[in-house]
Amino acid sequence: MSDAFRRLSLVLAVALMWAASGDTAWACPVCFRMEDGPVADGVFAAVLVLMGVTSSVLVGFAVFIHGFVRRASKMEGGNQ
C-alpha cells in the first residue's frame, strides 16, 4: 500500500467519523418537510429534467458499449 493511498484512507476515515458523529440530521432547507407548493413542484420538475438527461446519456453509452461488445465478438468469431 503506497503512502499516498494510506494518507487518503486516513483522511476519508476521519471525514466519515466526523460525519457520523453529528447528532443533528442535515437536510436540504429548500425542500425539507415540504410536500406541496410551487417550490416542491419546481424541485420535482428539475429532478425530472436532470434524470431524463442523465438517463439519455447513460442509455447512449450503454448502446455504444453494447455495439463495441457485439463488434468485438464478431471479430473474434471471424478470427477463429
Add this chain to the structure above:
Amino acid sequence: MIPYTTTARADTGVSNVTLGIWLFLASEVMLFGALFSSYALLRVSASAWPAGRDVLSLGLGAANTVVLMLMTGVFWRARSASWPAAQRLILASCALALVFLGIKTVEYAGEIRQGLVPSVNTFLATYFTLTGLHALHVIGGLVANLWAATGAARVGLEMTAGRVCALSLYWVFVDVVWLIIFVLFYLS
C-alpha cells in the same frame, strides 16, 4: 498511447476523432442538462413568469434560428464536398456564425438599453446565462471552423476530413440546444 488514425477502427466501428467528439458531446449534454434542470426549477417554482414574446424580440430570435440552421446545413455540405469547395463552404459557415453572433449582439444591446439585464428577474437571469453560454459555443465552433479550414495545408486532407466530420456533429448539437432555448424563451 492512442494512435493518431483517421480511419474507422475495426473494434469500435468509428474513427478516434468521432469517438472523441461523441464523448465530448456527452459531457456537453450534461452541462446544458444541468442548466435546463435549473431553469425548470426556477420556472416552475416562480410565482410569475413573463411571456418571452412580450420581453424578447421574437423576430431576431427567429432570424437567428434560420441563420444557425442554414449554417449547419452549409457545414454538412462541406462533409461530402471535395477540398477547395469544402473550404469555401466552411468559410461560408464561418460567415453565417458571425451573422448569428452579430444578431445576438444587436439583440443583447437592445435589451440592455431597455434595462432588461440579468438582475431584473429570474427569467432574464436564466435567459442571459443560457443564451450567453450558447453564444460562447458558437464562438468556439467558429474558431474550430477556421482551424479546420486553414489546417488542411498543415495536416493534410484526410485528417481535415475527420475534423470536419467531428465539427458537423458539434454544430448539430449547438442547433439542438438553440432550438430548445428558442422554444423555452421566445415561444413559451
